[in-house]
Amino acid sequence: MSPSLRSRLLIAGMYGIAAAALLAVLAVKTTFPFQWEWLFFGVAFGAFQSLAVEVNDRLRASPTVMIVMTAAVIFGRDSAAIGAATIVIFGAITPIDLKERRWFQPLVNAGQFVLSAALAGAVISVALPTGAFETSDIGRVALGSAIGALLYGAANLSLVTLAVRTVFRKSNLKPWARMRSLVPSQALMGSLGGLLGATYLMVGPVTLPLIFTVFLVGHLSMRAVSQLREAHESTLGGFIKALEAKDLYTRGHTERVAYFSQITAEEMGFRGDALDRVRIAALIHDIGKLAVPRTLIRKKGPLSEEEYQHMQEHAHLVEDILNEVEFLAPMVEIASGHHSRFDGGGYGGTGHRSGEPPVLESRILAVADAFDAMTSTRSYRLALTQEYAIAELRRSAGSQFDPDCVEAFVRALAATGERYGSPSLDNDDEARRGAEQEAHIA
Amino acid sequence: MPKRMGRFFSVLLWVAAVAVGTGLLVNSGRTIVGISAWVGTMALANLIRVPSPSGGRISLIGGAGLVGVVLLDSVLMLAGVFLLGLALARLVSALWQSQPSTDSDLLGTVAGLGVLILVEVADEWITGSFDGEPQWGTLGLVLFAGFAWFIADAFVRILGAVPVGKTSIRYVWLTALEDWPVMVALFASAGLFALAEPVIGWWALPVAGVPYAISHVSFTLLAGTRRTYGQMIRALSRLPEVAGLSPDGHAAGTALLASTMARSMGMHPDDVTRLEYAALLHDIGRITVEDPSEEPEHSDLARWGAEIIRQAPYLSVVADHVDKHDDPYRRPGEEDDPSIGLEPRIIKVASTFDRANRIHGMDAVEALEVLHRRTAYDFDPAVVAQLRSVLRRSGRLSA
Numbered sequence: 001m002s003p004s005l006r007s008r009l010l011i012a013g014m015y016g017i018a019a020a021a022l023l024a025v026l027a028v029k030t031t032f033p034f035q036w037e038w039l040f041f042g043v044a045f046g047a048f049q050s051l052a053v054e055v056n057d058r059l060r061a062s063p064t065v066m067i068v069m070t071a072a073v074i075f076g077r078d079s080a081a082i083g084a085a086t087i088v089i090f091g092a093i094t095p096i097d098l099k100e101r102r103w104f105q106p107l108v109n110a111g112q113f114v115l116s117a118a119l120a121g122a123v124i125s126v127a128l129p130t131g132a133f134e135t136s137d138i139g140r141v142a143l144g145s146a147i148g149a150l151l152y153g154a155a156n157l158s159l160v161t162l163a164v165r166t167v168f169r170k171s172n173l174k175p176w177a178r179m180r181s182l183v184p185s186q187a188l189m190g191s192l193g194g195l196l197g198a199t200y201l202m203v204g205p206v207t208l209p210l211i212f213t214v215f216l217v218g219h220l221s222m223r224a225v226s227q228l229r230e231a232h233e234s235t236l237g238g239f240i241k242a243l244e245a246k247d248l249y250t251r252g253h254t255e256r257v258a259y260f261s262q263i264t265a266e267e268m269g270f271r272g273d274a275l276d277r278v279r280i281a282a283l284i285h286d287i288g289k290l291a292v293p294r295t296l297i298r299k300k301g302p303l304s305e306e307e308y309q310h311m312q313e314h315a316h317l318v319e320d321i322l323n324e325v326e327f328l329a330p331m332v333e334i335a336s337g338h339h340s341r342f343d344g345g346g347y348g349g350t351g352h353r354s355g356e357p358p359v360l361e362s363r364i365l366a367v368a369d370a371f372d373a374m375t376s377t378r379s380y381r382l383a384l385t386q387e388y389a390i391a392e393l394r395r396s397a398g399s400q401f402d403p404d405c406v407e408a409f410v411r412a413l414a415a416t417g418e419r420y421g422s423p424s425l426d427n428d429d430e431a432r433r434g435a436e437q438e439a440h441i442a
Numbered sequence: 443m444p445k446r447m448g449r450f451f452s453v454l455l456w457v458a459a460v461a462v463g464t465g466l467l468v469n470s471g472r473t474i475v476g477i478s479a480w481v482g483t484m485a486l487a488n489l490i491r492v493p494s495p496s497g498g499r500i501s502l503i504g505g506a507g508l509v510g511v512v513l514l515d516s517v518l519m520l521a522g523v524f525l526l527g528l529a530l531a532r533l534v535s536a537l538w539q540s541q542p543s544t545d546s547d548l549l550g551t552v553a554g555l556g557v558l559i560l561v562e563v564a565d566e567w568i569t570g571s572f573d574g575e576p577q578w579g580t581l582g583l584v585l586f587a588g589f590a591w592f593i594a595d596a597f598v599r600i601l602g603a604v605p606v607g608k609t610s611i612r613y614v615w616l617t618a619l620e621d622w623p624v625m626v627a628l629f630a631s632a633g634l635f636a637l638a639e640p641v642i643g644w645w646a647l648p649v650a651g652v653p654y655a656i657s658h659v660s661f662t663l664l665a666g667t668r669r670t671y672g673q674m675i676r677a678l679s680r681l682p683e684v685a686g687l688s689p690d691g692h693a694a695g696t697a698l699l700a701s702t703m704a705r706s707m708g709m710h711p712d713d714v715t716r717l718e719y720a721a722l723l724h725d726i727g728r729i730t731v732e733d734p735s736e737e738p739e740h741s742d743l744a745r746w747g748a749e750i751i752r753q754a755p756y757l758s759v760v761a762d763h764v765d766k767h768d769d770p771y772r773r774p775g776e777e778d779d780p781s782i783g784l785e786p787r788i789i790k791v792a793s794t795f796d797r798a799n800r801i802h803g804m805d806a807v808e809a810l811e812v813l814h815r816r817t818a819y820d821f822d823p824a825v826v827a828q829l830r831s832v833l834r835r836s837g838r839l840s841a
Binding site: 188191192196198199203204207209211213214215217218222227228229231232235236238239241242290291292321322326327 | 581681
C-alpha cells in the first residue's frame with residue numbers, strides 16, 4: 001500500500017467514523033425532523049454547493065452556511081443539530097466526483113460537513129425558544145446564527161487543512177489567516193440564515209422561494225464575475241503564450257516567472273487579491289515586448305544602447321496603454337518596477353522612484369525573472385544550473401535584489417522539490433559571462 | 443425641442459407632479475411622518491440605480507412601487523407617494539448632479555405609474571383567487587408586477603431608442619431581455635419585504651435587504667468586470683498600432699462601424715459584443731510580423747491573429763471571426779460560401795472602409811465606391827448596403 005493511499009484511508013476513516021458516531025448519538029438523544037423542509041434544504045444545500053464560486057486563492061464562496069442556519073432554526077430546538085448535520089450530506093458528492101469515480105473527496109466532505117453542521121446546529125439550538133416562536137426571539141436567534149456560522153466555517157476549514165496536510169504533505173497552509181478574511185461574510189450569511197428561518201416560522205413557507213430566487217440570481221452573477229476574471233487572466237496569458245511560442249528562446253518564460261513569483265509571494269504571506277496581483281503582474285511583465293520588432297527581440301547577443309532605448313520606448317508606450325485598463329493599472333506599476341534595482345538604481349518605468357527600492361511585489365518579480373533568465377537557454381548561451389542561479393541571486397542580494405525575496409524564493413523552491421536549469425555543472429566560462437551580461441540587462 | 447423650452451417643460455411637469463401628488467394625499471388619513479417616509483423611500487429607490495447586464499442602469503422604483511401596492515391602502519395614495527417621490531428624486535438629482543430630465547425619463551415615469559395602477563387593480567383579483575391563502579396571492583401579485591414592469595421597461599426602451607434610428611427594435615428587445623436577473627432580484631426582494639413587514643416589523647428590512655444588497659454587489663461587480671475586460675481587449679488591440687504596424691485608431695474605427703452595423707441589423711447583444719472584440723483584434727496578427735517594412739499576405743495575418751486569440755479559451759468564437767474575416771464570401775463559379783458567417787463579412791467591410799478613409803484619405807462616397815466595385819466576391823452586397831444605410835443615418839453620407 002502506497003503512503004498516499006494509507007494517509008487517504010486514515011483521514012477518510014477518521015472523519016467517517018467520527019461523523020457516524022456523532023450521528024448515532026444525535027439520533028438517540030434528539031428528534032429527527034421528519035418534515036418536507038428537510039428534503040428541500042438538503043437539495044438546496046447540494047445545489048448551491050455544486051454552484052460554489054472560486055473567489056480567489058482557491059477560496060470557494062457559496063451561501064450554503066445560510067442554508068444550514070435557516071434549516072437549523074426551522075427544525076427547532078430539539079432537531080436543529082441532527083437536522084443540520086444530515087442535510088449537508090446532500091452536498092458531499094458533486095457531479096465531478098461521480099463522473100471521475102472519486103471516493104476519497106466525497107467521504108472526507110461528508111465527514112467534515114456533518115461534524116461542522118452538527119456543531120453549528122448545537123449552538124443555534126441554545127438560542128431557540130422552547131415554546132412558540134415570538135418576534136422578541138428574533139434578535140437572539142440572529143446572533144446565535146452568526147456565532148454558529150462562524151464555528152461552522154472554522155470547523156470546516158480546520159478539517160480541510162488537516163486532510164490536505166496529511167494527504168498532500170503541504171506544510172505551508174495557514175487556515176487561520178484565511179479564516180480572518182471570511183469572518184464578516186460568514187457571520188452575515190449565518191445571521192441572515194437565522195433571520196430567514198425566523199421569518200419562515202412566523203410568516204410561512206411562501207418566503208422561501210423568494211429569498212432563494214434572490215440568492216440564486218446573485219450567486220449566478222457572482223459566478224459570471226468569477227468566470228470573467230478568469231477570462232481576464234487567460235486572455236492576457238494566452239496572448240503572451242502565443243507570441244512566446246514563436247520564439248524558441250522565450251517559450252514558457254512568462255508562465256514560469258508567474259509561477260516563481262506566486263510561490264515566493266505565498267511564502268512571504270501574500271493571500272487573496274494581493275497574491276492575484278503578483279501573479280498577473282508577472283504575466284504582463286514582458287508585455288511591452290509585444291510592440292517591439294521581433295528582429296530586435298531575437299537578436300543574438302546584447303543590445304546596443306540605441307536598440308535598448310528603442311525597446312524601452314515601445315515598452316513605455318505599452319505601459320501607458322495598459323495603465324488605462326482599471327483592472328491592470330496596479331499590476332502595470334508592479335511589472336514596470338521589476339526593472340529597478342533594490343538599491344534604487346536601474347531602468348525607471350512608471351513603478352520606479354529614483355534612489356528608492358521598488359515596491360515589494362516588483363522585488364519578488366525581479367528575483368523570479370532573473371532566476372528564469374539564468375536557468376533558461378538563450379540564443380547566445382546555454383541554461384545555467386539551479387545552484388549557479390541561486391548563488392548569483394544571493395551574490396546580488398542587497399544591491400540588485402531584495403535579500404528577503406531571494407531567501408523566500410529559495411525556501412519556496414526547495415519546498416516544491418522541483419529543479420530548473422541545466423542538470424550538469426559543465427557550463428563553460430563563456431556561458432557564465434553571457435549570464436552576467438543577461439542579468440545586467442534584465 | 444429647443445433647450446430652453448425643454449427646461450420649461452421639465453419644470454412644468456415637476457410642478458404638476460408635486461401638485462397632483464399632494465392633492466392625492468391630502469385626504470389620505472395618514473400622518474405627515476408616515477407620508478414623508480413613503481415619499482422618501484420612493485425617492486431613494488428612484489435615485490439608487492443598479493448596473494444591469496445589458497450595460498444600462500435600472501432604478502429600484504419598481505420594487506418600491508410593488509411594496510406600496512401591497513402595503514398602502516388605496517391606488518390614489520400609491521399614485522400620490524409615487525409622484526411626490528419622483529419629484530423629490532428629480533429635485534435631488536438636479537441639485538446634486540445637474541442632470542436634466544429626458545423624454546425617455548418622462549415616458550418611464552408615465553409607464554411606471556401606469557403599471558403600478560394596473561397592479562393595484564389586479565391586486566384584488568389575484569389575491570382573491572387564493573382564497574384563504576392571502577400570502578400565496580401576494581406571491582402571485584409579485585410575479586405579475588415583475589412581468590408587467592419588465593414589459594413596460596422594454597417598451598419604453600424601444601420607444602426611446604428606435605426613433606433615433608441607430609438600432610433595431612429586435613436589438614433593443616434582446617437587450618431588455620438580458621436584464622431579467624435584475625428584475626427578478628428586485629421584485630423578489632420587494633415581495634419578501636411586503637410579505638414579512640406586517641408580521642415581523644422592521645426585521646423585514648434585513649431579511650429582504652441583505653439578499654438584495656448581495657445581488658446588487660454581484661451585478662455591480664459583473665458590470666465592472668465586463669467593462670474592464672472590454673478595456674483590456676481595446677488595450678491589446680492597440681499593440682500593432684503602437685508598434686507602427688497598423689494605422690492609429692484603425693482597430694477602434696473598425697469596431698465602432700462594425701458594431702453599429704450589427705446593432706442596426708438586429709443581432710443578438712452577445713453576438714454584437716463578440717463581433718466588436720473581433721473587429722478590435724482583427725489586425726492583432728501583425729505583431730508577429732518579423733520585418734515591419736514587409737507587407738505579408740492578408741489571409742496569413744488573419745490566420746496568425748486567430749492563432750493568438752485562440753490561446754484565450756473565452757475568445758474562441760472571436761478567433762473564428764478573425765480567422766475568416768479576410769476570406770471572400772464567394773469564389774468565381776461557386777455559390778455564396780456558408781462557412782463565412784455574417785460577422786467576418788461585416789468586419790471585412792468595416793475594416794476596408796476604415797482603411798480607405800483613414801489611410802488613403804477617401805471620403806465616404808469614394809470609400810463606398812471601392813466596396814461596391816468588389817461586391818462580386820470580396821464584399822457581401824447586403825453588408826455594404828447596411829453600411830451605406832448606417833453612414834446615411836449618422837450623417838456621413840447625404841441621402
